[in-house]
Amino acid sequence: MRYRDPRDDQPAKRRGSYRGPPMTLANMRAQGVRSLSVSCWLCHHGAVLIADRWSDEVQLPSLGTRMVCTGCGIVGADVRPDWQEREGRESLTGARSGDDPEVDCERT
Secondary structure (H helix, E strand, C coil): CCCCCHHHCCCCCCCCCCCCCCCEHHHHHHCCCCEEEEEECCCCCEEEEECCCCCCCCEHHHHHCCCECCCCCCECEEEEECHHHCCCCECCCCCECCCCCCCCCCCC
């Protein structure tokens, strides 16, 4: 049996991907995030960098091509906002994200 390649599907069956403008540091900062999570493409070494040194107009994808891994030395990395630093927000159920709910486990 042949493996089904998703690229063989008709264009109508394919899932759409995001085609808008890339995220800028200004947009990231407006969402409450000031640092970047950087991961090496080759060895997956990771680091968190404070993004205050770059201006608001810098696009996140352009930073990835400038990064040099301190683990293996390759140029190029995956750069994303470090969403873990953002404060927990209230969800639709009233719980705050990142909080551990108190659970009562009484047996009757």
